[in-house]
Amino acid sequence: MQATTDQTCVIIGASHAGINCAFALRKEGWEGAIIIYDKDPEFPYHRPPLSKAYLTSEAGTEHSLLFPKENYTEDNIQLKLGISVLSIHAEKQIITLSDGSEQRYHKLVLATGARPFIPPIEGIVTAKNVFPMRTATDANNIRQAFNAAPKKRVLIIGGGYIGLETAASLKKLGAEVSVLERESRVLARVTTPEMSAFFTKLHEENGVNILTDKTVTKITPLSEGNLVHCSDNSQYQADVIVVGVGITVNTKLAQSANLILENGIKVSASCQTSNPYIYAIGDCTFHYNMHYQTNIRLESVQNAIDQAKVAAKAICGQTEVIYDSIPWFWSDQFDIKLQIVGLSTDYNNLVIRNEETENSFSMWYFKDDELLAVDAVNFAKAYMLGTRFIKAKQKVDKIKLADTSIPFKPNSFI
Amino acid sequence: MKTITFITSENDIIETQANSGSLMELAVKNKVKGIDGDCGGVCSCATCHVHVNQEFWNAVGGPSALESDMLEFDDNVSDYSRLSCQMQVSEVPDGLVLKVAK
Numbered sequence A: 001m002q003a004t005t006d007q008t009c010v011i012i013g014a015s016h017a018g019i020n021c022a023f024a025l026r027k028e029g030w031e032g033a034i035i036i037y038d039k040d041p042e043f044p045y046h047r048p049p050l051s052k053a054y055l056t057s058e059a060g061t062e063h064s065l066l067f068p069k070e071n072y073t074e075d076n077i078q079l080k081l082g083i084s085v086l087s088i089h090a091e092k093q094i095i096t097l098s099d100g101s102e103q104r105y106h107k108l109v110l111a112t113g114a115r116p117f118i119p120p121i122e123g124i125v126t127a128k129n130v131f132p133m134r135t136a137t138d139a140n141n142i143r144q145a146f147n148a149a150p151k152k153r154v155l156i157i158g159g160g161y162i163g164l165e166t167a168a169s170l171k172k173l174g175a176e177v178s179v180l181e182r183e184s185r186v187l188a189r190v191t192t193p194e195m196s197a198f199f200t201k202l203h204e205e206n207g208v209n210i211l212t213d214k215t216v217t218k219i220t221p222l223s224e225g226n227l228v229h230c231s232d233n234s235q236y237q238a239d240v241i242v243v244g245v246g247i248t249v250n251t252k253l254a255q256s257a258n259l260i261l262e263n264g265i266k267v268s269a270s271c272q273t274s275n276p277y278i279y280a281i282g283d284c285t286f287h288y289n290m291h292y293q294t295n296i297r298l299e300s301v302q303n304a305i306d307q308a309k310v311a312a313k314a315i316c317g318q319t320e321v322i323y324d325s326i327p328w329f330w331s332d333q334f335d336i337k338l339q340i341v342g343l344s345t346d347y348n349n350l351v352i353r354n355e356e357t358e359n360s361f362s363m364w365y366f367k368d369d370e371l372l373a374v375d376a377v378n379f380a381k382a383y384m385l386g387t388r389f390i391k392a393k394q395k396v397d398k399i400k401l402a403d404t405s406i407p408f409k410p411n412s413f414i
Numbered sequence B: 001m002k003t004i005t006f007i008t009s010e011n012d013i014i015e016t017q018a019n020s021g022s023l024m025e026l027a028v029k030n031k032v033k034g035i036d037g038d039c040g041g042v043c044s045c046a047t048c049h050v051h052v053n054q055e056f057w058n059a060v061g062g063p064s065a066l067e068s069d070m071l072e073f074d075d076n077v078s079d080y081s082r083l084s085c086q087m088q089v090s091e092v093p094d095g096l097v098l099k100v101a102k
Helices: A016-027 A069-074 A136-148 A161-172 A193-205 A252-256 A301-315 A380-392 A398-402 B023-029 B054-060 B065-072
Strands: A008-012 A033-038 A077-081 A085-089 A094-097 A102-104 A107-110 A114-116 A153-157 A176-180 A209-211 A216-221 A226-230 A235-238 A240-243 A247-249 A278-280 A285-289 A294-296 A328-333 A336-342 A349-354 A361-367 A370-377 B002-007 B013-018 B049-052 B081-083 B097-100
Touching: A008 A016, A008 A102, A016 A033, A016 A077, A016 A301, A069 A077, A085 A252, A107 A301, A136 A161, A136 A240, A153 A161, A153 A235, A161 A176, A161 A193, A161 A240, A161 A328, A176 A235, A193 A209, A193 A328, A278 A301, A285 A301, A301 A328, A336 A380, A349 A398, A361 A380, A361 A398, A370 A380, A380 B065, B002 B023, B013 B023, B049 B054, B065 B081
Parallel strands: A008 A033, A008 A107, A033 A077, A107 A278, A153 A176, A153 A240, A176 A209, B002 B097
Antiparallel strands: A085 A094, A094 A102, A114 A247, A216 A226, A226 A235, A285 A294, A328 A336, A336 A370, A349 A361, A361 A370, B002 B013, B049 B081, B049 B097
């Protein structure tokens, strides 16, 4: 490896991808400076709990830190929080910062992630107590507004994972919660009709109103709270509104560096962008998945961490570094743990296996005979076995898999 | 303050000390190779798998139902497997020795 003592690696973005990349760089032998910038002033924390356990935890509870503070000192990782990067001058290898200064880099890592998409609904910008859910500040704002509201009427705009998790958490805190979903089913973009039906039933049984085919057109203030208007002329009162309708990838900096963009920042198998000195990792990347042989963009912790490690190796001069991971994901809602492994996008047949315990089942997605993905609901065994089968490209006996009289063991299905 | 020792799959011995938190957090803090804790400690990823030294097994206790389901089909599962994110420093014996699963 080339000596890196006098070189600086700058990372933009201090969430899962950026922070894991910094520590991975040290592990792989990067000797020079490592500087991370993020406009979020909060010490780097785990994001997934924000809509789940954090929201229902005691007020004032500290965030779960990605790494303890001492580790940054030990590894000489410089955190520059509360500072925005304004632009990248790729030819000069310099970034300009919101505090008026500049920073030179030898290698640059973009872990710029995404921001919540706020739909152009009349009155949404001026309405009080309307929040996205992505950062610690968002979670704190939601909690504060919720606690301060005399009536606890919550409206969630968007029935995706973030919306449903937030709905479940606020319901646990005693809110009156309705979810307004534009499509005809919740989770329409990310899962199958069967899974959507399960989560709709789960929420309804727990007292959450799930309202589909609802396009919000306008938000108007009331003396107490807001009135949310839909295109079918229905209206809903809400003290707190959470918007979870998807994200927009942060590509402004990549654009300033003239990087190739395609549904995100286009990267190679080693997470290199179209500029050899600039890498990109995490939610902001459009990358190739070896297993599924397709280009994708993924919003997940798994992708953030795995790409962080790949980029660190490549930056440290290792050759033939290739991102080759099977995606995984989880969601916690009420007493349900959903675990997903793989990408079900191209499936053409589905096996559902129901366990004896209530609300415990798994869905196995196949394209012809190839197992693509498994959704496991309160049944971690299926998640673990599915992972093993997918990685090994194991042929699975679907008839046996669907037969619950056959014990759930690896050898039962192969 | 308790002393907890991790032995990596490359047989590096890492002695750590702590009062609180999970053993996964302790391992991450001390850069124990093979313990990642990618999901942040919610028993969702199985990247913090350890084998408890046999002599401590009774004092430590076995896994919960969810944890046990996560472990059952792991390639390197043993009779003494646990996920270290589900083990609290406050609840394990002083002097505990853990081997990191491959």
